[in-house]
Amino acid sequence: MASLSLTQIRGSNSVTEFTRLRLKTQRGRSKIGFLKVVGSQGQNQGEPDLSVTVNGLHMPNPFVIGSGPPGTNYTVMKRAFDEGWGAVIAKTDALEINFSCPHGMPERKMGAAVGQDCALLEEVCGWINAKATVPVWAKMTPNITDITQPARVSLKSGCEGVAAINTIMSVMGINLKTLRPEPCVEGYSTPGGYSSKAVHPIALGKVMSIAKMMKSEFDLEQYSLSGIGGVETGSDAAEFILVGANTVQVCTGVMMHGYGLVKKLCDELKDFMKMHNFSSIEDFRGASLEYFTTHMDLVRRQQEAIQQRKAIKKGLQSDKDWTGDGFVKETESMVSN
Numbered sequence: 007m008a009s010l011s012l013t014q015i016r017g018s019n020s021v022t023e024f025t026r027l028r029l030k031t032q033r034g035r036s037k038i039g040f041l042k043v044v045g046s047q048g049q050n051q052g053e054p055d056l057s058v059t060v061n062g063l064h065m066p067n068p069f070v071i072g073s074g075p076p077g078t079n080y081t082v083m084k085r086a087f088d089e090g091w092g093a094v095i096a097k098t099d100a101l102e103i104n105f106s107c108p109h110g111m112p113e114r115k116m117g118a119a120v121g122q123d124c125a126l127l128e129e130v131c132g133w134i135n136a137k138a139t140v141p142v143w144a145k146m147t148p149n150i151t152d153i154t155q156p157a158r159v160s161l162k163s164g165c166e167g168v169a170a171i172n173t174i175m176s177v178m179g180i181n182l183k184t185l186r187p188e189p190c191v192e193g194y195s196t197p198g199g200y201s202s203k204a205v206h207p208i209a210l211g212k213v214m215s216i217a218k219m220m221k222s223e224f225d226l227e228q229y230s231l232s233g234i235g236g237v238e239t240g241s242d243a244a245e246f247i248l249v250g251a252n253t254v255q256v257c258t259g260v261m262m263h264g265y266g267l268v269k270k271l272c273d274e275l276k277d278f279m280k281m282h283n284f285s286s287i288e289d290f291r292g293a294s295l296e297y298f299t300t301h302m303d304l305v306r307r308q309q310e311a312i313q314q315r316k317a318i319k320k321g322l323q324s325d326k327d328w329t330g331d332g333f334v335k336e337t338e339s340m341v342s343n
């Protein structure tokens with residue numbers, strides 16, 4: 007069975023009390039949510055506005071504490087809200103459904119085993135959404151060939167949002183003295199979930215694929231996407247938003263840098279927005295999606311560019327022109343921005 011988590015939404019000031027109120031989602035389903043009363047965030051005049059509204063829930067910024075140790079009990083959740091996080095995915099019982107846990111769960115046909123099997127996923131999402139009174143997000147595993155398939159099934163089965171990615175199955179290393187794999191428990195190991203900076207490019211790729219699928223098949227006003235994986239800077243977050251994410255979750259980053267990280271994330275995201283004169287998150291959400299195309303199309307574009315350069319006799323014109331001496335310059339001439 008998939009494990010459930012609850013997203014608690016933070017409001018404007020740092021008092022951590024949650025008000026239970028009835029939400030009417032855009033899709034007309036009446037749902038109960040644990041939502042802190044929202045006011046203004048005390049935004050400075052002329053400053054970019056970081057607030058987002060996802061599935062009817064208003065958040066002062068797009069930053070959500072991802073499921074895991076940083077949102078594991080009331081004390082740490084209160085600390086997170088006091089520091090300014092927009093929301094916390096907590097290990098209680100609602101909202102974000104973890105169809106992606108790689109640790110022990112798949113052995114028991116739970117967690118990632120559900121997220122990797124579209125028929126099972128459809129059935130479980132159906133049960134949950136038949137009863138749910140809050141918006142439901144399905145959390146995706148990256149340990150699958152095509153992540154758009156379970157994302158599509160989750161949304162078609164009633165979920166309001168998709169979150170991606172959970173950790174990537176990996177073996178950290180082999181101890182060359184003992185020949186034992188790491189991390190080692192009583193001499194033995196098992197592939198486990200890899201997170202943090204190294205997974206960010208992989209997560210960006212998965213979120214981009216889901217965003218493209220959602221853009222072409224679903225009404226983006228009604229469904230949301232949460233980007234997760236290796237976020238430690240405002241630039242990392244901006245990248246997720248540029249490929250279509252509404253919110254950005256951070257787990258390992260909080261474990262490594264503490265709850266105060268959210269201030270840096272907000273400041274750096276605002277700096278990026280100021281650089282481009284973006285006043286809101288929606289001003290740039292998904293803006294990079296149109297620049298993703300197919301490999302075949304890249305080859306076609308490159309051939310066209312080579313033909314143009316040939317016409318003006320500039321840069322490397324074919325493979326036989328590689329000389330070895332000017333290798334770096336010749337390589338550069340293959341890529342045009």
Ligand SMILES: Cc1cc2nc3c(=O)[nH]c(=O)nc-3n(C[C@H](O)[C@H](O)[C@H](O)COP(=O)(O)O)c2cc1C
Pocket residue numbers: 072073074075097104106107145171172173200201202203205234235236237255256257258259
């Ligand atoms: C120690 C640890 C515990 C985690 N526990 C959970 C969990 O209980 N449920 C879940 O959905 N994801 C869990 N995750 C996955 C994270 O929420 C997140 O999807 C993943 O680590 C990638 O994001 P990050 O690079 O910001 O950590 C855990 C990750 C770590 C590192």
